[in-house]
Each structure stands twice: as structure tokens, then as C-alpha cells.
Amino acid sequence: MKPPRCLLSLGLSGALALGWAAAQGAAPTPRPITPPEPPATATVTRNEPVALEFTPDKLSRLKVPAGFQLKVMATGLGNARSLLVMPDGGIYLSRMKDGDIWYLKDANGDGQIVAAERRQVARNVSSAHGMSVREGKLYLAAEKTIWVMDIAKDGSLNVPRVFADGFPDAGQHGARGMHWGPDGYLYAAFGSTNNDSRTPNPEEATLLRISPDGKSREIYASGLRHTIGFNWHPITGALYGFDQGSDWHGDNIPPEELNVIERGKNYGWPFCFGDENPDPYVNASGIPGKITKAEYCTGTQGSLLNYTAHAAAIDMTFYTAAQFPAEYKNSVFVAYRGSWNRSEPSGYQIAHVSFDANNRPTAITPFVSGFVYQDAGTWKQFGRVAGVAQYTDGSLIFTDDQSGVLYRVLYTGGQK
Numbered sequence: 001m002k003p004p005r006c007l008l009s010l011g012l013s014g015a016l017a018l019g020w021a022a023a024q025g026a027a028p029t030p031r032p033i034t035p036p037e038p039p040a041t042a043t044v045t046r047n048e049p050v051a052l053e054f055t056p057d058k059l060s061r062l063k064v065p066a067g068f069q070l071k072v073m074a075t076g077l078g079n080a081r082s083l084l085v086m087p088d089g090g091i092y093l094s095r096m097k098d099g100d101i102w103y104l105k106d107a108n109g110d111g112q113i114v115a116a117e118r119r120q121v122a123r124n125v126s127s128a129h130g131m132s133v134r135e136g137k138l139y140l141a142a143e144k145t146i147w148v149m150d151i152a153k154d155g156s157l158n159v160p161r162v163f164a165d166g167f168p169d170a171g172q173h174g175a176r177g178m179h180w181g182p183d184g185y186l187y188a189a190f191g192s193t194n195n196d197s198r199t200p201n202p203e204e205a206t207l208l209r210i211s212p213d214g215k216s217r218e219i220y221a222s223g224l225r226h227t228i229g230f231n232w233h234p235i236t237g238a239l240y241g242f243d244q245g246s247d248w249h250g251d252n253i254p255p256e257e258l259n260v261i262e263r264g265k266n267y268g269w270p271f272c273f274g275d276e277n278p279d280p281y282v283n284a285s286g287i288p289g290k291i292t293k294a295e296y297c298t299g300t301q302g303s304l305l306n307y308t309a310h311a312a313a314i315d316m317t318f319y320t321a322a323q324f325p326a327e328y329k330n331s332v333f334v335a336y337r338g339s340w341n342r343s344e345p346s347g348y349q350i351a352h353v354s355f356d357a358n359n360r361p362t363a364i365t366p367f368v369s370g371f372v373y374q375d376a377g378t379w380k381q382f383g384r385v386a387g388v389a390q391y392t393d394g395s396l397i398f399t400d401d402q403s404g405v406l407y408r409v410l411y412t413g414g415q416k
């Protein structure tokens with residue numbers, strides 16, 4: 001996709017202007033070719049839909065494909081972010097702003113998780129987010145630290161111990177995604193501290209691969225601005241991740257990305273987006289080596305699929321169960337939390353990534369939508385989706401971190 005030639009200047013925010021001045025003040029890098037400097041202005045729009053609390057009467061606005069049914073499993077969960085479903089149906093829920101973990105279990109199997117079926121099992125963990133289990137221990141990724149806790153039979157956790165430490169500062173992107181990989185190493189994603197420029201810390205905007213004892217680590221992939229949701233394809237083993245593109249570069253630049261993440265590869269941010277496209281709004285002075293932005297981008301890894309800019313993927317899950325129709329097997333569900341700087345809001349939905357017979361992703365389409373809508377000329381929303389996971393019965397569950405709702409999607413359409 002080529003960037004539009006002519007962009008209307010709508011003015012810059014104070015934050016962007018400051019960032020711009022700082023970039024201009026950086027020491028110039030000698031280069032044989034002077035690359036064209038980026039335009040000083042972009043189509044910049046701050047447009048946060050009016051946030052509404054969830055109320056059951058709003059459920060009729062939500063759309064799911066034919067044959068599926070949407071239900072509310074729990075409310076009042078606060079800043080509900082990541083989900084981790086245990087084989088016995090217990091659900092760990094991290095709450096980033098609250099800095100804690102809750103254990104939820106539908107003990108009577110009625111599809112509701114009431115107050116008596118939920119309890120806080122960890123607390124005082126700043127920016128608690130990604131969770132992963134290995135050998136009876138729960139690992140939790142927080143801002144600069146990965147914690148480990150022993151899991152008791154009833155789901156309780158002991159006091160968190162430090163597993164690995166000294167990770168990059170959170171800055172703008174403190175939500176960390178983390179999973180134990182099929183190779184027995186722990187993978188954790190550390191987003192950029194700022195919008196569209198690198199800092200001297202090489203671990204920023206990367207996916208890290210951490211040894212099983214937590215004592216050593218490598219940069220597995222770089223140029224990933226904020227990839228929180230990632231996982232391995234159940235058949236091919238390929239690692240897929242959703243990257244959030246830069247803000248303040250207009251309504252459509254850069255698109256959100258689905259990448260296949262391979263060891264040692266650079267995924268382009270901050271200078272490139274999508275399929276090796278140079279980002280016209282990023283100053284080229286930070287590019288290493290005497291090369292232009294276009295040359296640099298040619299050496300990066302392009303995305304497999306793109307999605308509407310600013311949709312903001314948080315979490316993803318492969319669907320491996322049998323409740324949904326066969327075409328969903330080994331495909332992906334992704335939670336797009338929703339935009340705050342696009343004229344027409346994007347995201348605010350669970351999307352589905354279909355895969356072909358060769359297990360390659362083919363398209364991203366809305367699966368649960370309707371959280372954002374226009375009402376008498378005003379954009380409104382009543383849900384910002386964050387965590388998404390497969391439940392033990394093969395239904396799909398997801399969180400809304402604004403109203404604290406846990407939703408569940410079931411297939412009830414009969415013939416598959």
C-alpha cells in the first residue's frame with residue numbers, strides 16, 4: 001500500500017510536537033544519499049468514542065455469525081485483561097491497573113461466575129498482564145519483571161517470586177504478552193516505550209526468548225512496536241503475532257499487522273510498516289548504516305496480513321476445540337481493543353483469522369462486533385476487549401477491560 005500523496009494538515013498534538021523537536025535535535029548521521037525528510041504534518045485526529053458502562057440492554061447491539069450465541073459469564077471484574085484457562089475449568093484473570101490476579105471457577109456449571117466463585121489469588125504486582133503455566137507454576141509478566149508462583153490444588157497461588165528481571169521500562173506500552181514456547185523456552189514481548197522512535201535499549205520493541213531458568217535471554221525478533229498477542233500454530237508450529245502500529249500517522253497509516261515471527265528477523269518498526277513500506281512520518285536519522293529508509297525497509301520482514309489502523313490487538317488464541325464448525329479448527333481469534341485516534345473508530349471487536357488448507361492465514365474478519373456505534377452523530381462504545389481464550393468446553397471467552405465483563409461465545413447452530 002502506497003501512502004497518500006497529499007495529506008491534510010489538521011495540526012499536531014503537543015506531545016507529537018515535542019517528540020518532533022527532540023528528533024530534529026539528534027546528531028545527524030553522515031550518509032551518501034539524503035533521504036527525503038518526512039512531512040511535518042499528518043492527518044491527526046483524536047477521536048475517543050464516548051465510553052459507556054455495560055448494561056444488559058446493550059447486548060442486543062452485539063453481532064455474532066449465524067449459529068453462534070453470545071452470553072455474559074461474569075460482570076464487575078474491573079480492569080479484566082488476560083485470561084488463562086486451566087484444564088479443570090479454572091480461569092486465571094490478570095487485572096493490569098489493579099495489579100492482581102483473580103481465580104474464577106464456574107463451580108456449579110451454570111455458565112455464570114458469581115461472587116462466591118471468584119477470589120483474588122495474587123496482588124501488589126504492578127502492571128500484571130501475560131500469564132503462562134508450566135510444571136505446576138504460574139508465570140506472570142509485569143512491567144519490568146517476570147514473576148513465578150506455585151499453583152495449589154484449589155487454584156490458590158503463593159506469594160510471587162522474581163523469575164527474571166531488568167526488562168525495559170513500560171513507557172506507553174506496559175502490557176506484556178508471554179507464553180512458554182514449544183521448545184521449552186519462555187517468550188515475552190516488550191513493546192516500545194514511545195510511539196515511533198527507538199531508544200538505546202535494544203530489548204525494547206522486541207520479542208525475547210528466555211532460558212527455562214530465567215537466567216539468560218536473547219532478542220528473538222525486533223522491530224515489533226507492541227506485539228502482545230502471539231502464539232504458535234498447533235499444526236505447523238509457526239509463531240504468529242499481532243503488532244500495533246504507530247499512532248498520529250493518520251487514519252490508515254500504518255495498518256495493524258499479523259506477522260509470522262522468526263528468529264533473528266526485524267519487523268520494521270519504527271521506519272517501516274506492512275509489506276516493507278517506508279513510513280513517511282518517521283524521521284530517517286535514526287536508521288543504522290548509510291542507507292535510506294526504503295533500503296532499510298527492504299531488509300525487514302513484511303506482514304502476512306494487515307487490518308484497519310489503530311484497531312489495537314491485545315490478545316489472540318488458536319481455536320483447537322470441536323464445538324465450533326470445522327472451518328474454525330486451528331484458526332485464530334484476536335481481540336482488537338479499539339482505536340482512540342482514528343476519525344472512524346476501528347477495532348472494538350473480536351475478529352477471526354481464517355486459515356486455508358495449507359494452514360496459511362487468508363483473511364481477518366469481525367467475529368463479535370457492535371461495541372462501538374454512532375448515535376445521533378456521536379461515536380459511543382460500551383466495551384474494550386482485551387483477553388481472549390478457549391474455554392474447556394470449546395466455547396470462546398473474552399474480557400472487556402473497561403466495564404469488567406467476561407463474555408462467552410458458544411456454537412448452538414446444530415449441523416456443522
Ligand SMILES: [Ca+2]
Nearest residue numbers: 106108110112
Ligand atoms: Ca456458576
Ligand SMILES: [Ca+2]
Nearest residue numbers: 267268269273
Ligand atoms: Ca512491521
